[in-house]
Amino acid sequence: MFPGPATTNPPRSPRADAVRNHVRVLEAGAAAFAEYGLDAQMDDVAGRAGVGVGTVYRHFPTKEALLEALLLDRIGEAVAAGRKAALIEDPWEGFTTILRRAAEMQAADRGFAELLAAGLARTDAVQAAMAELHETTATVMRRAQAAGSLRADVALEDVPNLMCGLSRVVGSSDRPAWERYLAIVLDGLRADRATALPPAA
Amino acid sequence: MFPGPATTNPPRSPRADAVRNHVRVLEAGAAAFAEYGLDAQMDDVAGRAGVGVGTVYRHFPTKEALLEALLLDRIGEAVAAGRKAALIEDPWEGFTTILRRAAEMQAADRGFAELLAAGLARTDAVQAAMAELHETTATVMRRAQAAGSLRADVALEDVPNLMCGLSRVVGSSDRPAWERYLAIVLDGLRADRATALPPAA
DNA sequence: GTACAATAGGAGGCTGAGTTCCGGTTCCAT
């Protein structure tokens, strides 16, 4: 994302303070958006970074651009977590691990939760990242369904949506609370004793 | 809320056009907030009512006041629905009816869903109304738990929260979608075959 | 029919948040 020293072609490598500030802005943005959600203010980001607003805007031309950079980061984390969960032997446990991890991430980052809930994947880059995330989730789901532990009548796109809904609660409550909600939903998702669902959309 | 003709004391009854516009503003507000959520604009409300902004502000001194009036209405509806559900013979069916109705209301009114999700009961009046709603819900829940159909380890406050989470999905998707989510959650709430929940907060 | 007071309407003020701009400063190449 930021060319290191001795990189390509004509432009020389960026100055040391620029690199330092880029990182600081990124960190400050993460903190601000995690705390206040999408309503976090650019002035606040600048303040946390110990930098003027002008500097923030030099590194990210727009609030949305900063948001995108942070979001891509988070989605990457989620994909990594998903891949790791796919390696867990027990299919059901792999599946629940993904859900729990997703809930944790949303609980820890209000901005992330709001972005997922709003379903706004404006940029192509975000859209691509989200597609990858869905792919990963789908793999784990199919495995759990094949093993007979996840009910077969849940559609692939149901789970991300369900998680998204949960995130609301997750954001506004303490951890023990959403642990319970997650448990309820998981019980609803188990294959045994499930009642018939209405047909997929 | 609006004194009819021949009401109390010194002030004479309001003019006919004032009454007419009051209703129009209320209806326009309901429509606007239902469509755009809390971000609906006062100018839009005025436009829909076929009235100037000034008129809107004469009837409701503030955006929040208009919101409150509408919200109280909706909560009243919800309470009525809850009382009706309490009369259904089968306890479990009564419980599911409440949840379904709540989901329907939120799907139909984005502003209502956002208010519930945000959990902002700023005014005393709203707070009181919400308390009444919770009371009603609690009654139906206790009955379903006593009958052994609703799992006993769900706390009273869990259900409103869970609904709130669902509403997110409800708003952004079509009806068949959230019907399925609701079914999943309900399966998770059934007493039979439930796994142990973490302790209440 | 007339007077009066309440009501309607919408241009403009006010505020807050995102963004721009430019003088001063700092780092890097020579």
Added chain:
DNA sequence: ATGGAACCGGAACTCAGCCTCCTATTGTAC
């Protein structure tokens, strides 16, 4: 050490949305 390009900072600008104010209008009592 020094020239100059890149970078920094934050005051000022822009724009959108809530709200106010003042004039014209309209309903109601006598």
